[in-house]
Amino acid sequence: MSVIDQIPVRVTAVKQVAPMIKEFTLEAIDAELVPFSPGAHVVVTMGGAENEPAYRNAYSLMSNPQDKSQYRIAVRLQEDSRGGSLYMHQQIAVGDQLMISPPANLFAPDWMAKKHVLFAGGVGITPFLSYLPELQQRETEFELHYMFRSKQTGAYSAELAETLDNHCSNYDADQGSRCDIAAVLSEQPLGTHFYICGPQSLIDSVRAIADEMGIPASAVHWEEFAGAKPGQPFVVELSRSGVELAVSSDSSLLETLEGADIAIPNLCRAGVCGQCVCKVAEGEVEHRDSYLSEPEKQSGQVMMPCVSRAAGERLVLDI
Amino acid sequence: MQTEQLNGVVSKPAYSPVELNPKSSFHLFIAEQAVTGEMQSLFDGCGVDKESAVYSDASDSRLLESLAAMPLTGTLYLAGSEPFIWRVASHARQAGLRPDQIRMMVPVSRERHLFCCHCYQITEGVTYSPFICSGCGLSLEVTDHFARLHSAYFGYQANAEDSSDMPEKREVG
Numbered sequence: 092m093s094v095i096d097q098i099p100v101r102v103t104a105v106k107q108v109a110p111m112i113k114e115f116t117l118e119a120i121d122a123e124l125v126p127f128s129p130g131a132h133v134v135v136t137m138g139g140a141e142n143e144p145a146y147r148n149a150y151s152l153m154s155n156p157q158d159k160s161q162y163r164i165a166v167r168l169q170e171d172s173r174g175g176s177l178y179m180h181q182q183i184a185v186g187d188q189l190m191i192s193p194p195a196n197l198f199a200p201d202w203m204a205k206k207h208v209l210f211a212g213g214v215g216i217t218p219f220l221s222y223l224p225e226l227q228q229r230e231t232e233f234e235l236h237y238m239f240r241s242k243q244t245g246a247y248s249a250e251l252a253e254t255l256d257n258h259c260s261n262y263d264a265d266q267g268s269r270c271d272i273a274a275v276l277s278e279q280p281l282g283t284h285f286y287i288c289g290p291q292s293l294i295d296s297v298r299a300i301a302d303e304m305g306i307p308a309s310a311v312h313w314e315e316f317a318g319a320k321p322g323q324p325f326v327v328e329l330s331r332s333g334v335e336l337a338v339s340s341d342s343s344l345l346e347t348l349e350g351a352d353i354a355i356p357n358l359c360r361a362g363v364c365g366q367c368v369c370k371v372a373e374g375e376v377e378h379r380d381s382y383l384s385e386p387e388k389q390s391g392q393v394m395m396p397c398v399s400r401a402a403g404e405r406l407v408l409d410i
Numbered sequence: 411m412q413t414e415q416l417n418g419v420v421s422k423p424a425y426s427p428v429e430l431n432p433k434s435s436f437h438l439f440i441a442e443q444a445v446t447g448e449m450q451s452l453f454d455g456c457g458v459d460k461e462s463a464v465y466s467d468a469s470d471s472r473l474l475e476s477l478a479a480m481p482l483t484g485t486l487y488l489a490g491s492e493p494f495i496w497r498v499a500s501h502a503r504q505a506g507l508r509p510d511q512i513r514m515m516v517p518v519s520r521e522r523h524l525f526c527c528h529c530y531q532i533t534e535g536v537t538y539s540p541f542i543c544s545g546c547g548l549s550l551e552v553t554d555h556f557a558r559l560h561s562a563y564f565g566y567q568a569n570a571e572d573s574s575d576m577p578e579k580r581e582v583g
């Protein structure tokens with residue numbers, strides 16, 4: 092996302108909504124915010140002042156999509172954080188300014204569905220919070236299955252149980268309560284769509300069970316919110332300009348390029364949307380995305396710099 | 411001539427050999443007029459939870475009922491003419507089936523339905539172009555643009571610019 096697209100916002104409230112999750116309310120500084128579609132996210136840029144690395148993370152918008160006065164996001168403190176969520180938790184306070192991208196949506200509900208079944212794991216509840224107003228307004232049938240550990244996550248579970256009544260089932264693993272995913276899947280009528288947001292393990296298990304049961308793959312949607320993970324440091328050379336950059340173990344390749352003012356289109360920063368694809372001229376790639384096909388990965392000619400890294404010490408990109 | 415370019419817009423459906431979906435809990439086979447050999451062998455090849463039926467009308471109310479009664483984990487197999495299978499598929503989508511739950515066999519006939527861009531009438535049994543529209547009587551150039559909503563190919567006036575310049579008759583299919 093180029094710098095020109097960015098929207099400056101001010102943090103007007105910070106709330107601890109679960110032991111590991113903080114909620115941030117963002118208001119526009121110059122202009123009005125735009126309404127968004129349920130499931131949309133923004134990329135938040137933090138830090139980046141002198142000698143300080145900039146972090147960019149994608150966060151789902153959890154506020155009412157029609158509300159132009161504010162956006163709300165929730166950030167889980169990631170144990171293996173490269174800094175983004177730690178920065179949000181430790182550095183950001185009321186009154187601070189942040190830059191956000193305009194909302195983009197890779198996880199919109201399919202309104203052709205006769206029924207929507209939502210699986211949320213931990214902070215994965217956030218995109219669904221923006222689904223709820225429209226699901227209720229359209230009077231579409233839906234059910235929400237919310238899995239969490241109350242010692243860490245579980246934000247909004249009490250409110251949801253109260254307002255959604257029997258549309259919402261809470262499962263607190265710290266209380267020994269677990270969701271029987273196969274049972275939920277097997278009870279659904281023709282025309283049901285499934286949405287999963289949460290840790291990779293939850294996404295994988297719902298998808299695998301659905302596939303085993305013969306549920307059409309196109310009725311299952313998911314959003315991974317895990318961004319780049321750290322890795323070995325390496326050097327990247329840009330073949331067209333001859334520029335060489337060092338990618339530290341804590342930065343992604345995309346962040347390093349952005350740090351050198353090289354704008355690469357991106358929407359998800361999680362290896363799913365396909366926007367950031369770069370051509371590789373030389374060097375082995377450790378592919379970590381879920382966008383490229385296996386043959387594309389094996390060809391070694393393209394990579395997704397938002398999550399993938401060099402397998403060796405050096406990589407040459409055709410940019 | 412414009413026709414080359416318009417015909418270059420390829421949205422003509424492509425069909426590949428149909429296989430059974432081994433994970434499906436229920437298989438529904440629908441054929442127009444008669445069950446084809448291909449469909450029969452698929453039908454014979456799958457387990458107990460299956461049903462087959464023949465309809466002449468893609469909007470037959472009993473057909474719509476059996477589509478609505480499909481389970482989420484069912485697969486629909488279709489055989490017949492192109493307009494028939496696409497019309498049933500569109501009812502199936504309305505009933506909640508996903509495209510990957512619908513498997514279409516190669517159409518049994520090459521006859522097209524032709525959707526007139528001028529009067530919106532659909533002319534049946536079209537095998538060559540230009541073809542006279544049964545609604546407005548214009549001579550229509552038959553394109554390869556298949557409108558899934560109408561289960562018909564788009565047709566537009568063949569000699570719109572110069573009434574004396576009628577394109578040569580050619581077969582379509």
Ligand code: FES
Nearest residue numbers: 360364365367397
């Ligand atoms: S930004 Fe979406 S795949 Fe890289």
